Amino acid sequence: MRVWRSVRVWLGVAVLALGLVVATGGGLAQQKPVVVLWQSEGYGLEAVEGLIESITGVDLQVQEFPYGDLRSKLQTTLLAQDPGVAPDLTMVDSIWLGEFVEGGFLADLTGVVADAAGDWFPAFRDGSQWPPASGTYYGLWYDTDVRVTFYWPDLLQQAGVNPGDLLYWDTFIKACQQLKAALAAQGVGACWLDMAGGWAPDFEFFPYLWQEGGEILVERDGRLVPAFNGEAGVRALQFLVDRVRAGIDPQTQTFWGDDFAQKKWAVYPHGNWAGSESRFPGTTPRERQQTIAVLPLPVSEPGRVPVTLAGGWIMTVPAVIPSKAPERFERAKAVLQAFLRADVMTEYYGALARVPVRAGVDNAVLAEKIEFFDFYAKMASVARVRPAIPQWAQVADAIFQAMSAAVFQGVDPKTALDQAAQQVERILGQ
Amino acid sequence: MAHDNPATTDAESRNARGGLPGAHAQRGVLPFPVFLRRAFGERWLPYWLVLPMLALLFSVTVFPFLWNVWVSLQDLRSTNILRGAPFVGLRNYWQLLHDPLFYHSLKVSLYFVVGSIVGQFTLGLLIALIFHRRPGAARLLRPVFIVPWILSAIIIGYSWIWMYDYNFGLINAGLRALGLPPVRWLNDVTMAIWALVIANIWRGTPFTMLFLEAALKNIPDELYEAAQVDGATGWQAFRHVTLPLLRPAVAINLILVTMWTFNLFDTILVMTQGGPANATLTTAMYMYNNAFKYGLFGYGAAITLVMLLINAALALLYLRTVGRATTT
Structure with a gap:
């Protein structure tokens, strides 16, 4: 009995030692840094x-x-x-x-x-x-x-919308109205409009501001000052307001493209990840190209160069x-x-x-x-990037508040942007 | 004469051996072994013994509080935290007093707290009374009613987001089915705060229900029987027996719920992040934005201290009001 117990103990020790040797890669192999x-x-x-x-x-x-x-x-x-x-x-x-x-x-x-x-x-x-x-x-x-406009060609076809209409601001708005009328009954949204958080300007304001020749901030007398409230900014924000007034509902929750992949939206201006395999698991790039399509973000008029945010x-x-x-x-x-x-x-x-x-x-x-x-x-x-200043989160929030004031509270775009610019001047001056 | 009392005799003998506590207490001697009393001294021994717990309390409550006060007196930011922040005295508080967004956040918090408390308390009391009267129903339904309270705030937030969704949400689907127009629950500057209040009432009601149900169980049945003998109606019994005896529990419940609701942050972060157009920017959310999103730690600390003062003032107000009502 005693012998058997001793054998069991030694057997246990041997198994443990073997396990340690295996776990440490033999112990003799050189460790990589x-x-x-x-x-x-x-x-x-x-x-x-x-x-x-x-x-x-x-x-x-x-x-x-x-x-x-x-x-x-x-x-x-x-x-x-x-x-x-x-x-x-x-x-x-x-x-x-x-x-x-x-x-x-x-x-x-x-x-x-x-x-x-x-x-x-x-x-x-x-x-x-x-x-x-x-x-x-x-x-x-x-x-x-990069930010681009995704769409489902079959849904556009069903609504009788020409994809080319998504290229210009005015025709974009009309296309969204047409899509809404045709697809609402089947529970499909027409055009996604992101107002979900501090990142909304990345999708709905900055690209249009740059397209119109504006800047977010400029350097003057050796210091940064707001420039987004110039004419270009007002036009960009007016495009946002026009979309909302035309019945494109601003969305305060975002699902980062999952909802587009589930075909809950016909047109989806968003980051390129919305068309990637992460949103369409198990599909090949070729299959995705045959299912969905992509265009640059719309511009205000023919001749304008589409700019995106990276x-x-x-x-x-x-x-x-x-x-x-x-x-x-x-x-x-x-x-x-x-x-x-x-x-x-x-x-x-x-x-x-x-x-x-x-x-x-x-x-x-x-x-x-x-x-x-x-x-x-x-x-x-040809993409543009945001200024990576330490106060960026505050600046982006101030601009988002201007967008929110114009969209949700009916504040005139110029007034909303001027108020945000005053706030940004204070932030940058601190 | 002392020896006439057998307990004293026993105590004295145990005391000599460093024995049971009760005996030492009777003689005014500390109830601890002799070696401890010799090592630390008779007078200082209790202080030495509570010192570890005091040190722990100091390190997890008093020190962080004092540190927060110190941080609020500096212009501490994520960009100067390694170099050392300049001491600015009361500048952060001065800035806070002139910050319109801070006052806006206080107004939003007021709506949120008052709306949540009224809803939670009314519903919680109603359900507690029903459960108190109908123990069978209580046994069956209580576990179901408690579910919102035990769920994580984040899960609750996401669940309500889906339910409130304008296009695909359950609530608007119900409204459409009834032929009513859908509501922009989270997209409307007027509606969003009330949408959050509803979600918070749903989450918080079970706590008030449990709290008040426990308090109701402590009211002796004899008082109701006496009231009945005196010819009191059900409402009169509730008004003159139940409510006065519930007051201490109500006070504590209101203090807790007010503080929790005022400090609530996670559900709001998930559901609206303070939007749209700052319509749901509570003070707790504003503090988070400043301290952690913008990296303005000094300013965030100042907001936290003001929140603490508001909480303390509210607690005092409740205690005084309910205390006065109980004594009159």
């Missing part, structure tokens, strides 16, 4: 994880956070100024750049990325620097998204890494440089259907993998 990268949920750097690991020889560990949490998580973590808790690399939303640089959270990466930035489209190259176009890089803007992400390194963990900085640099290689970025864009920010990637490969690729790439090359 680890590089930790933080990203926003759904922006899968893990798609090229293996490729980067094979180039650099590091163990790249990608950690995801929900979009809303990443900013505060980064701030609280980097505040500790402890490399023990900071990631080696992180992505930041392009509109956070000013706030993070001014806060002293990010490392100057000019020496690491400036050369690679040579074939970047100008908006993204400038937007990777702080102040913009100053020559000081804090990372590199590596992917983007968002996106910047790959960067926390300031605490080069200052307190130089050996980790070397590895982070290696990963960053590997990721910025054209072949790796082609792989990344293709896997995630992201829009390139640069020339030099293999467009033929991407055209096979991304729906409407040529169209998106063309839009990205």
Whole structure:
């Protein structure tokens, strides 16, 4: 009995030891150095994880956070100024750049990325620097998204609407009214109009402001001042008011394209992700191109050049890494440089259907993998970006309040924008 | 003579061994083992023993409060937090006093709190009375009625978003089926706050119901029997027996519900984010925007302290009002 008990104990110890050996990869194999990268949920750097690991020889560990949490998580973590808790690399939303640089959270990466930035489209190259176009890089803007008009051709056909009508403001409004009359009975919305939150100006105001020749902010006497309340801004906001008055209901909840994929809307001005596989799971790019269609955002009159807004992400390194963990900085640099290689970025864009920010990637490969690729790439090359100033969230909110006042409270667009401009002047002056 | 009392004798003998507490208390001696009393001193021992708990309380309540006061006196932002923020004294409070959006948020909060409390309290009391009178129905329905209270605020928010949706929502589908025009519940500057109030009443009523039902159970049946003997009607019994005896519970319930509703933030964040056109921008939401969305930590801290003062004032007001009513 005693012998049997002893055998069982030794057997247990042997199994445990074997398990440990297996779990640690044999114990004798050399450990790869680890590089930790933080990203926003759904922006899968893990798609090229293996490729980067094979180039650099590091163990790249990608950690995801929900979009809303990443900013505060980064701030609280980097505040500790402890490399023990900071990631080696992180992505930041392009509109956070000013706030993070001014806060002293990010490392100057000019020496690491400036050369690679040579074939970047100008908006993204400038937007990777702080102040913009100053020559000081804090990372590199590596992917983007563009705002376009999606539609279901079969629904337009059913309502007798010509897709070309969606190209100009006045015909766009008439087409929406026609669609509403034809599709309301079957529970399908006509034209999506986003008034759901602080991002609404990205969809419903800034692109039209730029098309009309306006600017959000301009520099005067060495300081930024609001310019969105000029004539171009008033025309852009009037287009929004006209749509609402014509019966296009402003939506205060957004489902980020899921509702379009479920065919609840006939026309859907939105980010290009609304037409991607993430919204149409299990479909190929070719199938999506045969099901839905896409156009530029409407312009006020023939001859105007459609402009879109581009968002996106910047790959960067926390300031605490080069200052307190130089050996980790070397590895982070290696990963960053590997990721910025054209072949790796082609792989990344293709896997995630992201829009390139640069020339030099293999467009033929991407055209096979991304729906409407040529169209998106063309839009990205002429896209405009928002100023990534530290006060951007406040500025965007003030502009959104002007839009809300005009749409929901019937305030005259010029008055609403002037009030917002006064508020923005105060914000920028603080 | 002391030895005439066997308990005292027993206590003394146990005291000598460092024994039971009751015996020490009788002699005015601390009820703790001798080695502890020797180590810390007879007089200071109780203070030493409560010190860990006081330290814990200080670290999780008093210190954060004092820190919040300190932050509110600085121009602390996400852009200067590493470098050190300048001390600005009362400037954040001065700015707050001249901030029209802050006053707007107070007005919105007032609508939200008053609307929610009236609805929650009326419905909660009504259901509590029915359950008190009909224990069988209470056993059956109570678990169902409690569901909104145990659900997460985020889930409640999303559920109501879907129900309120203008095009596809359940409520408008019902209205259409009845031949009534659909309502822009969350898209209308006048309607949005009341849509939030309805959702909040739905969520909060079970708490008031449970709270008042428990209080009703503490009212002795004899009082109702006496009232009946005196010829009181049902309404008179409610007016002169139930309500006066419920007052302390009502006061506590109102204090809790007022503070929770005034501070409520998650459901609003999910459902409207303060919109449309700031129509649902409560003070809690405004504080969140400033502190966490805009990174203005100093200003956000000042708003928090003003909210704390408002909460304290409301609690005092309730306690005084109900206290006065109970004594008269």
